[in-house]
Amino acid sequence: MASTYNLIASYTVTTAVNYITFASIPSTYTDLVLVVGGSNTANDYGGFYIRFNNTDYSSTITGRRIRWSGSFATDSSKEASWPLAQYSTTSAKSFAEYYIPNYSTSSTPKSANFIGGSPDQSYVLYNNVWWSGTDAITTIDVGIYDAATNKFTTNSSAYLYGISNA
Amino acid sequence: MTTETYNKVIVNCSTGEQEIMPLTKLEIDQVKADIVKADAERATQKAEEKRIADLKISAKAKLIAGEPLTEEEANLLVI
Numbered sequence: 001m002a003s004t005y006n007l008i009a010s011y012t013v014t015t016a017v018n019y020i021t022f023a024s025i026p027s028t029y030t031d032l033v034l035v036v037g038g039s040n041t042a043n044d045y046g047g048f049y050i051r052f053n054n055t056d057y058s059s060t061i062t063g064r065r066i067r068w069s070g071s072f073a074t075d076s077s078k079e080a081s082w083p084l085a086q087y088s089t090t091s092a093k094s095f096a097e098y099y100i101p102n103y104s105t106s107s108t109p110k111s112a113n114f115i116g117g118s119p120d121q122s123y124v125l126y127n128n129v130w131w132s133g134t135d136a137i138t139t140i141d142v143g144i145y146d147a148a149t150n151k152f153t154t155n156s157s158a159y160l161y162g163i164s165n166a
Numbered sequence: 167m168t169t170e171t172y173n174k175v176i177v178n179c180s181t182g183e184q185e186i187m188p189l190t191k192l193e194i195d196q197v198k199a200d201i202v203k204a205d206a207e208r209a210t211q212k213a214e215e216k217r218i219a220d221l222k223i224s225a226k227a228k229l230i231a232g233e234p235l236t237e238e239e240a241n242l243l244v245i
Contacts, residue, residue, distance in 0.1 A: 008179050009177045009178075009179045009182065010177075011175055011177050011184060013175070015173075015186060017173050017174055017175050017186065018172055018173060018174055018189060018193075018197055019174045019175075020174070020175050020177065021174055021175065021176045021177065022177050022179055023176050023177065023178050023179065024178050024179050024180040024181070025179045026179060026180065141174075145200055145204055146201070146204050147201060147204040147205035147207075147208045148201070149170065149201070150197045150200055150201055150204075160179065
């Protein structure tokens with residue numbers, strides 16, 4: 001069971017950037033939690049992605065996308081091929097939280113549980129992601145994948161927490 | 167005409183230092199490729215959403231008229 005969240009680092013975008021890199025992540029925790037609140041300039045498509053150790057490990061995504069109208073779900077579909085969150089305006093950011101267990105161990109594939117969504121697009125997503133890479137995670141890139149400029153706009157933010165599970 | 171700039175911010179978790187740096191040519195090429203790919207996926211997504219919406223309209227009209235549904239239309243209505 002998770003104990004205390006310790007803030008390792010955070011960043012709030014002041015100049016649009018293509019991605020935010022958390023480097024030299026200490027190995028002193030057992031799990032990581034990455035919280036992202038962000039927006040981009042694409043009008044109707046896009047999402048966050050994360051990458052470990054500057055390497056595009058192959059990945060497998062399973063999960064669901066739920067789209068709602070009013071107060072009830074009206075549609076759902078498998079989310080395997082989708083980006084992890086949707087565009088939103090600067091006033092209604094998309095959000096995402098990744099739980100990354102056992103990030104500092106080596107020789108085991110890395111994974112993350114993800115929940116996120118977009119108020120503008122009326123989506124909530126929840127996914128599990130598995131990466132082929134087995135190295136300890138020391139660097140995480142957080143990026144935006146879209147059909148415009150692939151940039152986080154001003155006031156987007158990312159927070160990286162460490163958790164020690166005794 | 168403006169020139170698009172490509173950059174990233176590196177947050178050093180050990181020192182707390184934050185530095186905005188330009189992307190390498192390799193990274194820029196990847197960003198550009200991602201944009202093209204995303205645009206194609208977006209077009210596919212939009213087409214599929216419209217196809218599903220049209221199917222629902224068709225299914226509703228057939229139900230009201232008492233006409234048989236196609237299997238795909240029926241699948242939209244049955245979970």
